[in-house]
Amino acid sequence: MRALTWHGKHDVRVDTVPDPEIVNPRDAIIEVTATAICGSDLHLYDGVIPGLVPGDILGHEFMGRVVETGPKSTLKKGDRVVVPFTISCGACFFCQQQQFSACDNSNPVEKQEASELLYGHPMSGLFGYSHMTGGYPGGQAEYVRVPFSDVGPIVVPDGVSDEQVLFLSDILPTGWMAAENADIQDGDTVAVWGCGPVGLFAIQSALLMGAHQVIAIDHYPGRLDLARKLGAKVIDYTQTHVLEALMEMTGGIGPDAVIDAVGMESHGFAPDRIMDALKQKVGIGADNVHALRMALMAVRKGGRVSIPGVYGGLADKFPIGALMEKGLQIRTGQTHVQKYTRQLLHRILEGEIDTTFLISHRLSLEDAPTGYRNFHGNQDEWTKVVLTPGAARGT
Amino acid sequence: MTRRSPDLPLAATVLALSIGAGLAVGKAMQSNPKRPHDSAPGRTARRSSFGGYQVVGRTVTIKAPRSRIYEMWRNPDHLTDFMEGLAAVQVNGNDVTWVIDTPDGHLSIETRLVEDRRDEALAWRSVEGAEVEIEAKVQLRDAPAGRGTEVEAHIAWRPRAGIVGQWAARLRGTDPKIRGKQDLKRLKMLLETGEIATSANRKAD
Numbered sequence: 356m357r358a359l360t361w362h363g364k365h366d367v368r369v370d371t372v373p374d375p376e377i378v379n380p381r382d383a384i385i386e387v388t389a390t391a392i393c394g395s396d397l398h399l400y401d402g403v404i405p406g407l408v409p410g411d412i413l414g415h416e417f418m419g420r421v422v423e424t425g426p427k428s429t430l431k432k433g434d435r436v437v438v439p440f441t442i443s444c445g446a447c448f449f450c451q452q453q454q455f456s457a458c459d460n461s462n463p464v465e466k467q468e469a470s471e472l473l474y475g476h477p478m479s480g481l482f483g484y485s486h487m488t489g490g491y492p493g494g495q496a497e498y499v500r501v502p503f504s505d506v507g508p509i510v511v512p513d514g515v516s517d518e519q520v521l522f523l524s525d526i527l528p529t530g531w532m533a534a535e536n537a538d539i540q541d542g543d544t545v546a547v548w549g550c551g552p553v554g555l556f557a558i559q560s561a562l563l564m565g566a567h568q569v570i571a572i573d574h575y576p577g578r579l580d581l582a583r584k585l586g587a588k589v590i591d592y593t594q595t596h597v598l599e600a601l602m603e604m605t606g607g608i609g610p611d612a613v614i615d616a617v618g619m620e621s622h623g624f625a626p627d628r629i630m631d632a633l634k635q636k637v638g639i640g641a642d643n644v645h646a647l648r649m650a651l652m653a654v655r656k657g658g659r660v661s662i663p664g665v666y667g668g669l670a671d672k673f674p675i676g677a678l679m680e681k682g683l684q685i686r687t688g689q690t691h692v693q694k695y696t697r698q699l700l701h702r703i704l705e706g707e708i709d710t711t712f713l714i715s716h717r718l719s720l721e722d723a724p725t726g727y728r729n730f731h732g733n734q735d736e737w738t739k740v741v742l743t744p745g746a747a748r749g750t
Numbered sequence: 751m752t753r754r755s756p757d758l759p760l761a762a763t764v765l766a767l768s769i770g771a772g773l774a775v776g777k778a779m780q781s782n783p784k785r786p787h788d789s790a791p792g793r794t795a796r797r798s799s800f801g802g803y804q805v806v807g808r809t810v811t812i813k814a815p816r817s818r819i820y821e822m823w824r825n826p827d828h829l830t831d832f833m834e835g836l837a838a839v840q841v842n843g844n845d846v847t848w849v850i851d852t853p854d855g856h857l858s859i860e861t862r863l864v865e866d867r868r869d870e871a872l873a874w875r876s877v878e879g880a881e882v883e884i885e886a887k888v889q890l891r892d893a894p895a896g897r898g899t900e901v902e903a904h905i906a907w908r909p910r911a912g913i914v915g916q917w918a919a920r921l922r923g924t925d926p927k928i929r930g931k932q933d934l935k936r937l938k939m940l941l942e943t944g945e946i947a948t949s950a951n952r953k954a955d
Contacts (some may be wrong), residue, residue, distance in 0.1 A: 380944065427944065448813060448897060460939045463947045464932040480947065491949040500951050503943070566855040636754040 357744065358412045358496035365731075367413065367724050375492065375500035381425035383504035385438060389517035390417035390494045392439075392723070392730050392740045393525060394618075395553045395665050399419035399484070400727055403619060403635060404667050406469060406485035415440035416524040417494025418517060421504075429505040436508035437523045437700075438501055439692035442480035442491060445506035450485055455479065456689035461503065462489045462491040473668070478689065494524075497744045509696040512704070518741060519703055522556070522710045528695035529663050530556020530616075536661035536686035537612035539564045546570045546601055546610035546653060547587070548646040550578035552739050553663050554616035558587045559708065561614075570604060572597055574622060575735040581712065601653045609655035617646035617745055618664025627672055639672040644670040651677045662687035713739040719746035793904065800906060803883075806927040807904025810934040814941045816869040816890040816899045822937060823872050823888050832936035832946070834929060846874055857883060883908045903934055 360370045375384055393416050398404045417435040421430045430436065442462075443455035450458050458479035468479035470487040480502070483493015492500065501508060511520045530553050537545055545561045547554050550573040550622075561569050562585065571582035572590045579589040590600050601610055617641040619626055619635075628645035635643050647662065651674045654660055660683050679686070702708045715738040718726050726740040763765035793807050812819060822828045826839035826846070837856060838849040844863040849856050860880050865887070873887040884907040893900045905926060939946045 373952060376953060378948060378950055378953050379946075393783065444939075444947075446942045450813070460943045461947050463949055464935040464939070466949070467935070468928065480949065489947070490948045492951045502947065570929075 356497040357720060358492070359414060359606075359720065359742075360409075361399060361407055361411045361413050362409045363729075365400060366368045367400065367727050369721050370410075372410075372412065372496075375498050376541045377423055377425045377511060378500065379502060380425045381503050381505055382425040382503045383421050383428045383508070384423035385417070385419040385436065385499045385501050385508075386422045386745050387417050387419040387497060387499060388435075389419070389496055389521050390720070390742050390744070391494075391521060391524075391526075392416075392495070392726050392742070394553065395484075396617070396727070397424065397731050398665060398667075400731055401620065404485050404665075406487040408486060408490065411483070411486075411490065412492040412496050413483040414493035414495030415484060416521060416526065417482075417499060418511075418521050419499070421508075422498070424504070427505065430508060430510070432624065434508075434510050435513065436490070436510055437520050437526075437696070438482070438494065438499070439507045439509075439523075439696060440482050440484075440525045441507070441689060441692045442482065442489065442502055443506055443693055444503050445693075449479075450506070450693075453694040453695045454688075455691040456481075466490060467708060481689070489684045495720065495742060497701050497720070507693055509700060511700065515704065516715060519709075520700065521741065522552075522713070523692075523696050523699055523703075525690065525692065526552045527556050527699055527708070527710055528692045529553050529690040530558075531560045531695050531699060532688075532690050533557040533614050533616060533661050533663035534560035534564050534566075536659075536663075537561065537614055538659050538684075538686075539566050539612060540565045543564065543611040544568050544570065544605045545612045546572065546650070547582075547616055548572045548650055549615070549617035550575070550582045550589075551616065551734070554614070555581055555585060555713060555738075556710070557614050557616055557661075557663065558582055558585050562586050563702075563707065568604075570601065570610065575736040578738060581738065584712070586655055595748055597649060598653050605655070609653055610658065611655055611659065612659040613650040614661045615647045615650045615652040615664045619643050619666045621645040631671065642666045642668050642670050644673060648672070648674055652682065654681070654683060656681045658683055660685045663690070714741050716740045718742055719748050720744040721746075721748045725749075762788050796851070801927040803906045803908045804926070805904060805906045806930055807902065808927070808931045808934055809900055810931075810938050811898055812938045812941050813898035815833050816892065818941065819890055819899050819901055819937075820869045820872070822941070824866075832940050833933045834936070857881070861886075892941075901934060903930060905930060 356374045357369055361367055390634040396413055421432055421434040424430055441456045443450050443458040444460040447459040456479050461480035462477050466486055466489050470477045480489030480491050482491050495700050534557050543566050545566045547557050550571050558569050558571055571587040572592055573579050574593045583589050590597055621643050627647055631643035720742045723742050729737045730740050776921045793805050826841045829839050832945050835851045837851045839918050840847040844938045846861050848859045860877045861874040862877055864875045865871055875885045889902045891900050936946050
């Protein structure tokens with residue numbers, strides 16, 4: 356089959372690799388009909404997430420048709436499914452509490468050592484990501500082996516297009532959980548750093564959850580425009596003093612909840628960010644936490660901090676004083692996708708949530724390297740790339 | 751009993767590691783005798799001496815009743831399902847021979863089942879003349895609030911004097927601590943999900 360493979364920093368290629376097959380009883384094989392490039396794929400593209408091996412198949416946002424099932428799969432051949440990026444057994448202590456991204460049993464034991472060292476505990480397996488999360492071959496491919504296919508994939512009806520439901524695999528539940536983690540109350544102002552796909556879905560979700568106002572912060576005019584269209588007020592941090600503006604836009608109180616949808620590769624010219632970026636570049640293990648620092652400073656006393664943005668290691672100059680003295684609450688984590696797919700599919704089918712506004716580019720899987728290059732290099736115009744296996748190459 | 755004794759009998763060591771005596775081991779290994787004893791198992795002490803024995807152990811909580819886990823350990827057919835590098839287990843009454851794959855071929859360790867308390871504990875000890883002096887013990891206790899069973903396994907071993915190429919060395923850098931932990935996690939996967947997770951895309955990988 357054809358698949359997008361990682362070979363090093365800024366080096367991804369479409370290669371011919373062996374087709375997957377059923378390995379475990381609960382597996383299914385999916386023929387991919389649509390797959391997307393995620394912002395977190397760019398962390399892999401930039402080489403800032405440890406634990407990739409040349410030849411790894413990337414991609415964790417995908418959907419397709421079931422073409423083969425293991426004896427214990429509950430799916431049927433021909434089922435049309437969206438597959439969560441988190442691989443979860445559904446039976447362990449964590450899955451039973453709906454903490455699917457903490458699943459004990461999906462990350463192969465021999466792959467758990469590194470994350471146990473780095474984080475204290477291993478996390479669940481993820482598709483197309485680091486070998487710390489299992490090194491499972493990903494979905495930017497013609498076929499994918501889906502473990503625990505009786506738990507993760509959600510069957511979608513035929514009347515709805517791929518583009519309407521594809522993002523149930525990651526970014527829509529991630530944006531939704533980010534807003535849920537902000538614990539939005541009546542009258543709340545929610546400030547969202549980063550208007551990438553997750554930030555935009557967090558904005559949409561926060562408004563659906565009844566936020567009084569959502570203020571979006573970014574520097575790409577195109578992305579700020581999408582945020583504005585969703586109903587957010589926007590701040591361009593290249594034009595405005597963000598902390599001062601947030602105070603003035605909230606009656607001098609500060610946002611009740613803040614969402615860091617940026618993660619470890621923030622932009623801008625703040626001195627702390629440049630130091631972080633430098634340390635990240637020379638590989639001394641510090642994450643770039645500029646957006647999170649800003650969010651912690653901005654949030655009101657006793658406010659809530661939600662972190663859907665991806666971090667992988669350690670932070671320098673983390674404002675622990677602001678966190679403690681202001682009595683803040685932090686909620687974060689990789690998304691417990693399976694917890695949200697059903698209710699969000701329902702909202703899509705009811706017309707409450709539209710996700711297609713996000714898609715800026717549609718490419719053949721064969722053109723995936725072009726997609727990576729532009730999604731990485733031209734974030735203003737390339738907001739989301741959807742890849743179709745088998746489609747003709749562009750010119 | 752003293753932790754410093756180089757000739758501490760293996761049986762006593764292993765006995766001391768059992769739940770009830772775990773505190774006693776903790777006490778004995780405190781480097782500063784003036785400090786009160788803490789509640790941690792002896793093998794987690796910063797400084798430990800088990801009289802020439804290596805001791806490793808690990809606890810894993812499995813969402814399954816004690817009886818089911820006991821059955822997995824008691825039945826030799828099941829052991830090779832989750833213990834990596836275990837080629838076969840031969841059982842003849844209470845005599846149990848563990849055949850382990852090593853880079854140099856098979857290594858057989860003859861042991862005897864020395865403790866068998868149904869749904870609670872199992873222990874095996876190497877017989878006189880075995881290439882390695884070893885005792886392995888598995889203990890099962892109910893986890894709180896219906897969370898299943900806490901499975902604690904540990905191994906104490908010492909190469910027999912005069913035997914060249916001790917077994918741990920023959921395993922070529924496979925740390926028994928990591929190996930034991932991974933075996934427990936495989937057992938957990940098998941019991942909780944019915945399969946052992948792999949990211950291999952094909953059976954042969």
